[in-house]
Amino acid sequence: MNEWMATVNELKPTGSTSQNSRPKLSVIRNDCEKNIPKQELCRGCKGMGSCKQSPPGMIPVEIEEMGQKYEVLRMCKYERQRREQAKINRLFRDSQVPIIYSADSWNDYAVNNDNRAAVSIAQQIAKNSGRLPNRKSVLFYGRRGCGKTKLAAIITNELIKQGESVLFTSVPDLLAQIRRSYDVGNTQEVIKGAQNADILILDDLGTERMNAWVSEQLYLIVNARYNNDRTTLVTTNYGPEQLTDRLTVTNIQGKVIDEAPSERIMSRLYAMCKFVEIRGGDRRI
Ligand SMILES: Nc1ncnc2c1ncn2[C@@H]1O[C@H](COP(=O)(O)OP(=O)(O)OP(=O)(O)O)[C@@H](O)[C@H]1O
Numbered sequence: 001m002n003e004w005m006a007t008v009n010e011l012k013p014t015g016s017t018s019q020n021s022r023p024k025l026s027v028i029r030n031d032c033e034k035n036i037p038k039q040e041l042c043r044g045c046k047g048m049g050s051c052k053q054s055p056p057g058m059i060p061v062e063i064e065e066m067g068q069k070y071e072v073l074r075m076c077k078y079e080r081q082r083r084e085q086a087k088i089n090r091l092f093r094d095s096q097v098p099i100i101y102s103a104d105s106w107n108d109y110a111v112n113n114d115n116r117a118a119v120s121i122a123q124q125i126a127k128n129s130g131r132l133p134n135r136k137s138v139l140f141y142g143r144r145g146c147g148k149t150k151l152a153a154i155i156t157n158e159l160i161k162q163g164e165s166v167l168f169t170s171v172p173d174l175l176a177q178i179r180r181s182y183d184v185g186n187t188q189e190v191i192k193g194a195q196n197a198d199i200l201i202l203d204d205l206g207t208e209r210m211n212a213w214v215s216e217q218l219y220l221i222v223n224a225r226y227n228n229d230r231t232t233l234v235t236t237n238y239g240p241e242q243l244t245d246r247l248t249v250t251n252i253q254g255k256v257i258d259e260a261p262s263e264r265i266m267s268r269l270y271a272m273c274k275f276v277e278i279r280g281g282d283r284r285i
């Protein structure tokens with residue numbers, strides 16, 4: 001169906017017809033100019049604020065199909081723009097990008113020799129639904145304050161502007177939300193939200209001390225995303241080897257309890273992500 005046409009339910013015959021002779025919308029052309037007097041209301045229109053049509057933003061057009069005339073509603077360009085913008089606003093609202101980075105774009109990210117390669121990769125994936133040509137996404141690692149979260153937020157903002165649905169969450173926040181969910185009673189909803197988001201940004205992986213519970217939650221999310229081939233972008237303070245240690249389940253004294261969950265999570269992260277370093281010191285100082 002052409003995106004600007006009304007749904008089949010909105011079709012109404014302008015002459016006698018039978019149920020069987022409904023037109024195929026795919027053959028409808030945008031030829032409203034010569035059609036219906038109500039289109040005169042659109043003349044000189046300056047946008048949705050001054051729309052005279054009812055419902056607003058929909059232009060009645062007449063079409064002919066198999067000898068039968070029908071009146072259908074065509075979405076005007078202003079309504080189309082309004083809906084696209086509303087979708088983007090909704091996506092931004094749902095994405096949970098940190099407020100300080102919510103308006104950032106490439107112009108806000110200073111490029112230097114420490115981050116040039118990472119920025120180039122970030123720009124590639126921002127143009128390609130969060131993936132590199134080999135279909136991997138990216139895990140950005142680097143020291144505290146080097147610009148990982150800001151870069152991930154800019155990628156998110158750019159993807160959302162293209163209409164992608166992205167859930168940005170910091171791992172500590174996500175785990176806190178899962179803990180809270182036991183009281184609220186929506187644990188499945190929270191976990192499924194992270195498992196099923198089209199594109200998920202896991203910011204700050206490895207900051208939590210790993211106990212069996214934390215490890216299990218992370219595994220549930222990472223494994224589901226891996227199995228369903230969903231785009232997952234990660235940031236962490238730890239390089240590959242350190243991250244393996246950080247994800248290892250230990251007791252309060254730091255004694256290793258179980259290495260297997262860490263290896264399972266890491267093996268999936270390697271499969272899903274190219275590991276990319278952002279060098280440089282702490283820009284907060
Ligand atoms: N390339 C950059 N250009 C301009 N400002 C930057 C850049 N990189 C980082 N910053 C600024 O430095 C500060 C830290 O950035 P960010 O939060 O992205 O660091 P991080 O690597 O995520 O740190 P952490 O490891 O503590 O989470 C922020 O104020 C951010 O705006």
Ligand SMILES: [Mg+2]
Pocket residue numbers: 148149150203204
């Ligand atoms: Mg950060």
